Amino acid sequence: MSAGDATILLVDDHSVVREGYRSVLEKQPGLRVIAEAADGTEAYRLFKSEAPDLVVMDLSMPGIGGIEAVRRIRQWDKGAKILVFTMHQNAGFAVQAIRAGARGYVTKTSPPETLVRAVMDVLAGKIAISPDIDHELAMSRLAGESSAADVLTPREFEVMRLLLAERTTDEIAETLHVSPKTVANLHSLIKDKLGVGSDIELVRLALRQGLLTQVDLGEA
Amino acid sequence: MSAGDATILLVDDHSVVREGYRSVLEKQPGLRVIAEAADGTEAYRLFKSEAPDLVVMDLSMPGIGGIEAVRRIRQWDKGAKILVFTMHQNAGFAVQAIRAGARGYVTKTSPPETLVRAVMDVLAGKIAISPDIDHELAMSRLAGESSAADVLTPREFEVMRLLLAERTTDEIAETLHVSPKTVANLHSLIKDKLGVGSDIELVRLALRQGLLTQVDLGEA
DNA sequence: GCAATGTCGTGAAATTTTCCCGGTGCTCGC
DNA sequence: GCGAGCACCGGGAAAATTTCACGACATTGC
Numbered sequence: 001m002s003a004g005d006a007t008i009l010l011v012d013d014h015s016v017v018r019e020g021y022r023s024v025l026e027k028q029p030g031l032r033v034i035a036e037a038a039d040g041t042e043a044y045r046l047f048k049s050e051a052p053d054l055v056v057m058d059l060s061m062p063g064i065g066g067i068e069a070v071r072r073i074r075q076w077d078k079g080a081k082i083l084v085f086t087m088h089q090n091a092g093f094a095v096q097a098i099r100a101g102a103r104g105y106v107t108k109t110s111p112p113e114t115l116v117r118a119v120m121d122v123l124a125g126k127i128a129i130s131p132d133i134d135h136e137l138a139m140s141r142l143a144g145e146s147s148a149a150d151v152l153t154p155r156e157f158e159v160m161r162l163l164l165a166e167r168t169t170d171e172i173a174e175t176l177h178v179s180p181k182t183v184a185n186l187h188s189l190i191k192d193k194l195g196v197g198s199d200i201e202l203v204r205l206a207l208r209q210g211l212l213t214q215v216d217l218g219e220a
Numbered sequence: 221m222s223a224g225d226a227t228i229l230l231v232d233d234h235s236v237v238r239e240g241y242r243s244v245l246e247k248q249p250g251l252r253v254i255a256e257a258a259d260g261t262e263a264y265r266l267f268k269s270e271a272p273d274l275v276v277m278d279l280s281m282p283g284i285g286g287i288e289a290v291r292r293i294r295q296w297d298k299g300a301k302i303l304v305f306t307m308h309q310n311a312g313f314a315v316q317a318i319r320a321g322a323r324g325y326v327t328k329t330s331p332p333e334t335l336v337r338a339v340m341d342v343l344a345g346k347i348a349i350s351p352d353i354d355h356e357l358a359m360s361r362l363a364g365e366s367s368a369a370d371v372l373t374p375r376e377f378e379v380m381r382l383l384l385a386e387r388t389t390d391e392i393a394e395t396l397h398v399s400p401k402t403v404a405n406l407h408s409l410i411k412d413k414l415g416v417g418s419d420i421e422l423v424r425l426a427l428r429q430g431l432l433t434q435v436d437l438g439e440a
Numbered sequence: 441g442c443a444a445t446g447t448c449g450t451g452a453a454a455t456t457t458t459c460c461c462g463g464t465g466c467t468c469g470c
Numbered sequence: 471g472c473g474a475g476c477a478c479c480g481g482g483a484a485a486a487t488t489t490c491a492c493g494a495c496a497t498t499g500c
Contacts, residue, residue, distance in 0.1 A: 013328075013329055014237075014240075014307065014328035014329055015329075015330075015332055016237065016240040016241060016328060016332060016335060017234075017236065017237050017240050017328065018240070019239075019240040019243045019244055019332065020234075020236040020237050020238070020239040020240025020241075020243065021236060022243075023239045023240065023242075023243045024239055087234065087280075087307075108233075108234035108235075108236060109234055109235075110235075111235055112235055112236060115236060153476085153477055154477085155477070155478065156477090163420060164420065166418075166424060168417065168418070169456090178479065178480080179479075179480060181479090181480055181481075182478080182479055182480055184456075184458090185457095185458085185459095185479085185480075186478090187457085188458055188459085189458095191457095192458090197388065198386075198388070198419065199418065199419040199420050199423075200383060200384065200386060200419050200420075200422070201386055202420070203419075203420055203423040203424070204386060204423070373445085373446055373447080374446090375447065375448095389487090398447090398448065398449085399448075399449065399450095401448090401449065401450075402447085402448055402449060404488070404489090405448085405449080405488090405489085405490095406447095406448095407488085408487095408488060408489060408490090409489095411488095412489090
């Protein structure tokens with residue numbers, strides 16, 4: 001490996017998965033993995049100290065998640081090249097990641113070649129999206145499913161968040177310093193705007209759009 | 221590698237992850253990965269043709285999931301040794317996996333040594349549960365959280381399934397050939413038995429207990 | 441037999457959801 | 471400045487739902 005190798009920081013909370021990245025990427029000449037992180041905070045710290053050419057980052061991680069880590073790193077270095085590599089084959093997550101500043105989004109179901117190709121593309125300054133996500137994005141556009149984050153006002157979004165966080169209407173009213181009646185009205189309005197008929201559908205929509213991850217659901 | 225090596229079948233829908241397994245396991249003398257599968261169906265087929273000493277299996281996969289794959293393999297070979305290796309740090313999944321016939325349950329957050337250790341233990345005929353899951357199981361016992369599958373009658377469970385499947389009360393009444401009123405009653409009774417106050421909590425409980433996986437929630 | 445339990449349904453009360461309304465305050469364009 | 475539009479707050483009343491109490495029936499186990 002020459003001094004001109006591109007340096008990479010791997011971020012994933014599963015050590016065995018990092019091992020897989022490393023194995024795939026290091027077979028590729030010109031790439032060198034110089035550090036690994038197991039969560040968002042560590043990733044941010046290592047990015048600052050190691051200044052890698054590229055970050056390959058998972059999304060679902062304990063503590064601050066991948067999206068937030070992307071945001072922080074980009075805030076620190078506007079030019080940071082971050083490739084999100086995740087299991088979520090889901091347009092919602094991809095949109096969030098790209099908006100947060102990621103330069104690529106590849107799903108873990110993709111063959112190794114796709115990952116390598118995406119790494120090269122991002123290093124070359126291009127945006128890399130894996131074909132399955134391209135398709136998901138196209139579909140979600142066609143289906144015209146309203147994105148909760150877009151159609152909802154900040155207040156509505158906040159109420160939805162609390163609703164999904166398993167709070168009762170009264171608790172939410174309390175924390176927001178408004179009457180329970182207002183919360184109930186908002187609740188109803190949210191479902192209307194999102195086009196869902198029940199709370200169950202609401203949760204599922206939130207899950208689909210990546211507003212809620214399975215791990216948020218309180219493990220024990 | 222001698223002819224006496226233990227043979228292993230890897231099952232995971234993420235190729236990069238399989239690469240990681242392989243890298244970790246093959247560093248260990250006495251182990252040999254002889255096949256890989258990307259979904260449950262393929263796993264079953266390869267188990268029959270390759271007859272590996274051990275299967276290392278992920279749970280969340282397209283098509284028939286890991287739990288069902290475990291069940292089928294064990295049905296075909298009562299002595300099959302299957303180690304579940306998954307991201308779900310969740311007592312509910314572990315209980316399901318073990319009941320389906322898995323001989324071990326290790327989370328992907330575990331360090332590589334834990335995986336290797338578990339592989340050895342299962343090969344030696346022991347049951348291997350990673351420490352974090354041990355703890356989860358203990359906690360869920362202590363919390364006395366009612367397991368939906370246990371406290372609900374078959375009928376109630378069925379209604380819950382349909383409820384979570386995004387069906388309206390009326391649709392469910394239709395498919396079950398009972399009055400909508402009965403479904404509403406059951407719905408109420410289910411929430412009562414499970415000790416949840418809202419549908420949102422119900423969905424979250426189901427998610428926690430692995431009755432519903434994120435992928436069930438309809439990607440796009 | 442008979443007690444226990446699951447299943448299905450009714451009816452009526454209690455609660456919640458929904459819809460419509462008015463009022464405030466803000467920003468934007470003219 | 472000034473109206474238009476929108477986010478935001480909440481009241482009132484109708485509509486829908488949830489909940490609770492109750493009865494009936496079949497099945498199971500002792």
